[in-house]
Amino acid sequence: MNILITGSNGQLGNEMRVMSAAHPKHNYFFTDVVDSEGVQVLDITDKAAVSAFVQDHAIDLIINCAAYTNVDKAEEDEVTAMKINAEALSVLGSQGIRVIHISTDYVFSGDEHIPCRESDPVAPRTIYGITKYEGEKRLLASCPEAVILRTAWLYSSFGNNFVKTMMRLGKERKELGVVFDQIGTPTYAADLAWAVFTVVEAPVWHPGIYHFTNEGVCSWYDFTIAILALANITECQVRPILSEEYQYKTPRPHYSVLDKSKFKKTFGVAIPYWMDGLHRCMQKL
Numbered sequence: 648m649n650i651l652i653t654g655s656n657g658q659l660g661n662e663m664r665v666m667s668a669a670h671p672k673h674n675y676f677f678t679d680v681v682d683s684e685g686v687q688v689l690d691i692t693d694k695a696a697v698s699a700f701v702q703d704h705a706i707d708l709i710i711n712c713a714a715y716t717n718v719d720k721a722e723e724d725e726v727t728a729m730k731i732n733a734e735a736l737s738v739l740g741s742q743g744i745r746v747i748h749i750s751t752d753y754v755f756s757g758d759e760h761i762p763c764r765e766s767d768p769v770a771p772r773t774i775y776g777i778t779k780y781e782g783e784k785r786l787l788a789s790c791p792e793a794v795i796l797r798t799a800w801l802y803s804s805f806g807n808n809f810v811k812t813m814m815r816l817g818k819e820r821k822e823l824g825v826v827f828d829q830i831g832t833p834t835y836a837a838d839l840a841w842a843v844f845t846v847v848e849a850p851v852w853h854p855g856i857y858h859f860t861n862e863g864v865c866s867w868y869d870f871t872i873a874i875l876a877l878a879n880i881t882e883c884q885v886r887p888i889l890s891e892e893y894q895y896k897t898p899r900p901h902y903s904v905l906d907k908s909k910f911k912k913t914f915g916v917a918i919p920y921w922m923d924g925l926h927r928c929m930q931k932l
């Protein structure tokens with residue numbers, strides 16, 4: 648297959664590049680809005696450019712790793728977030744080929760106390776969440792064959808993320824307050840890339856929405872403790888704080904654990920525990 652990967656400079660895009668080496672039977676076209684080594688320029692909001700790229704390279708499958716991911720900035724720049732996270736999904740979905748797309752736990756309110764299933768009602772509370780949900784709808788309307796993987800708390804050895812921030816702050820500071828009243832599942836982007844390839848390589852194509860994160864649950868406080876322990880940073884005292892003490896610019900979900908039963912049952916796989924993913928990522932840092 649000829650596979651177009653968008654947003655290749657991001658966390659997941661880079662992990663897709665690493666993992667593609669294990670699947671050499673396909674031809675990969677890595678693209679992003681900004682070029683870099685081995686990455687061609689393709690803006691997913693540019694309908695003419697996307698159509699030309701798909702035709703010129705006889706693309707069979709699009710894997711969309713591109714997104715507007717800055718939750719706070721999205722509140723002030725709804726137009727751009729909507730363009731990239733929602734309008735572009737109609738562009739990608741209308742190429743007459745299959746699409747694998749990544750969505751988010753932010754489509755849910757975060758008010759629940761049991762893991763969210765794919766069929767649970769959505770209620771996004773942020774512009775980011777609203778635009779991502781709108782993207783899901785537009786993709787499914789234009790491409791009923793699409794697969795959407797909703798994930799959460801993504802980190803990687805590539806790009807900037809919570810793991811790298813905590814390692815830096817842990818070295819710089821003697822004390823660190825981290826929220827313990829937001830519960831979710833840290834997800835290693837390499838494991839999400841593995842999930843994407845699980846979908847690609849399945850003997851039967853199973854369209855629809857799936858939840859995929861690593862296994863287990865924790866708070867950002869627990870996550871931080873694990874990061875500093877694995878990084879052997881012992882001088883910094885981590886203190887559990889409430890979200891109201893942190894004063895977020897944008898509301899964060901209190902509970903956004905995703906139920907992954909559908910993914911595991913459909914594809915017949917087991918998913919790595921979040922600590923295991925963290926351990927593998929830290930070995931690369």
Ligand SMILES: NC(=O)c1ccc[n+]([C@@H]2O[C@H](COP(=O)([O-])OP(=O)(O)OC[C@H]3O[C@@H](n4cnc5c(N)ncnc54)[C@H](OP(=O)(O)O)[C@@H]3O)[C@@H](O)[C@H]2O)c1
Pocket residue numbers: 653654655656657658659660678679680681689690691692711712713714715716731749750751752779798799800801802806836
């Ligand atoms: N990060 C998380 O914690 C998290 C949680 C849940 C779900 N997700 C979802 O998981 C997916 C992957 O996230 P990620 O963390 O890998 O994202 P990321 O690191 O922010 O990467 C996204 C990439 O897309 C590029 N991009 C932005 N606008 C584009 C456009 N118009 N055309 C082409 N490329 C464009 C970005 O370039 P610039 O950086 O230059 O803008 C960046 O290289 C996204 O769909 C995200 O919504 C992420």
